[in-house]
Amino acid sequence: MVADKIKQIIRDVPDFPKPGIVFKDITPLLKNPALCNEIVVALAQQLRGLKIDVVAGIESRGFLFGLALAQKLNVPFVPIRKAGKLPYKTVQQSYNLEYGSAILEVHEDAFEAGQQVLIHDDLLATGGTVVAASALVQKLGAEIAGYSFLINLDFLNGKERLKTYSHQLFSLADY
Numbered sequence: 001m002v003a004d005k006i007k008q009i010i011r012d013v014p015d016f017p018k019p020g021i022v023f024k025d026i027t028p029l030l031k032n033p034a035l036c037n038e039i040v041v042a043l044a045q046q047l048r049g050l051k052i053d054v055v056a057g058i059e060s061r062g063f064l065f066g067l068a069l070a071q072k073l074n075v076p077f078v079p080i081r082k083a084g085k086l087p088y089k090t091v092q093q094s095y096n097l098e099y100g101s102a103i104l105e106v107h108e109d110a111f112e113a114g115q116q117v118l119i120h121d122d123l124l125a126t127g128g129t130v131v132a133a134s135a136l137v138q139k140l141g142a143e144i145a146g147y148s149f150l151i152n153l154d155f156l157n158g159k160e161r162l163k164t165y166s167h168q169l170f171s172l173a174d175y
Helices: 002-007 029-032 035-047 061-073 128-139 160-164
Strands: 013-014 022-026 054-058 077-081 091-098 100-107 116-124 143-152 168-175
Touching: 002 029, 002 035, 002 077, 002 168, 013 128, 029 035, 035 143, 035 168, 054 061, 054 128, 061 077, 061 116, 091 128, 100 128, 116 128, 116 160, 128 143, 143 160
Parallel strands: 054 077, 054 116, 116 143, 143 168
Antiparallel strands: 013 022, 077 100, 091 100
C-alpha cells in the first residue's frame, strides 16, 4: 500500500523549523522514481469523478507532485508562490502558520472565473497555508474542486478549516 511506503521512507526532523515542531521531510521519497510514479497514480485515482480544470500547487513542495498530477490529469498547473517570486502582476493573501506569518501570491490571470481548482500540497498541518491559497483562488473567481495531499497530520485538525471551501479532501498517508 502506498501509504505504508510513504510512512517508511519519509523522515521526521525534530525541532524544525523551530523547537517543538516535528517536520515530515518528503525529500527521501524523491530518490525513489518508482514510488514517485506510484504516488502520482494513487493521487489521480483518489480524484476519479471529481471535475478538475486546474491543479494549483503551493510553494514549494506542492510543486513536486502537483505538476506531475496535473500532467496525469491532463489539466494546467498553476504555482502559488511566496510573495515576490512571481514575475507578472499578482494578487496576494497574507496568513498565519504554526511558526510565523507569510504572504502567498498567484498571477492575476492564473484562473478563469468558474474554473474548478484542485489545490495540492505535500502536507496538511493546521491548514493556514491552504486556507490562504483557497482565498487566492476565490479572489480570482474560480472555485475549489478539492484538496490533495501526500500527508495529513489529522491531529492538527487542518481538515476542519478547509471544509468551509470544500469537503473533497484527499491524502495518501494520515498521522
